[in-house]
Amino acid sequence: MEFTDSLQPSLSTQPSLSTAATSITSDEQVPVVKFTTIKELFQEINATSSDVLIVSDISPNDVNEIHRARDEACRGFRLSYLEPSTKRLEITIPNSPHEAAHGAIYAFITHKMITMGLASRWKVEGATRYTSTQNNNSEAESDSAGKPIPDRPRNGWPTLVIEAGYSQSLASLRSKMEWWFDASNHEVKIVLLVKANRVQQSILIERWEEGPSTAPRPGATTTRSVTSTIGPNCRQEITITKDTSSSPPQYQVNSTDLVLSFRLLFLREPGPQEGDIVVTTAELQLCAAQIWYDVV
Missing domain, CATH: 3.30.110 (Translation Initiation Factor IF3)
Structure with missing residues (x-):
């Protein structure tokens, strides 16, 4: 089949x-x-x-x-x-690389929130079951998720969802990302996809948000751009590759820090000592080391 x-x-x-x-x-x-x-x-x-x-x-x-x-x-x-x-x-079916793929990044995200004094303003949702009455009564459980409290009501949808894949394909993860935005009637604001590739020894992280985005015109300079249709847009793509020539292995990040909008996470503008959640490239390297730790 x-x-x-x-x-x-x-x-x-x-x-x-x-x-x-x-x-x-x-x-x-x-x-x-x-x-x-x-x-x-x-x-x-x-x-x-x-x-x-x-x-x-x-x-x-x-x-x-x-x-x-x-x-x-x-x-x-x-x-x-x-x-x-x-x-x-x-x-x-959780296994070590799958759980590390979403758990390690989520741990860094919540740590940043705690250091901003937001421990009481964020609810960890984990694998809570969500059912969409407007989407054929389809339902899903995320790998990791969370929402602001009391800004998002009890039983309300999360603003952040993380989906990980080890055996699961990237296309399948992207389809589920689209479901979260649509099924929640766009109450989910950020979906992070984390796809580990065992053969290539690489990890792809995609940060998806909804709304218009600009992209360079084909063949045009970067100053000329067009606005895409409103819908899920990949705002950031990060690849982490494993260098096995060194001992212990080193991890190369091909991008800048992973940045999550405070406004989208907490549904308000940041106050004093608050700001966007930033997972640094050094922290992403630590996440990669955890993902591959038990993989021979």
């Missing part, structure tokens, strides 16, 4: 919960299974070495039962994305 590198693939029917391999990156295989029972699904989750599992032929009622069984069994996987119209569920 094969599908294109997107968040909503076309899945063929299988007679049983048998694993199929779908190539979505040059170096990883993502298993695809047809849902039959929760017991068999748990067995597939236990058996896979991937950090993502695609489940087909599944209903919202099935997903509610999986939520209940997962919580009762204290299982750590996340029901990352459900699209009822395609009967497709994406499950994240």
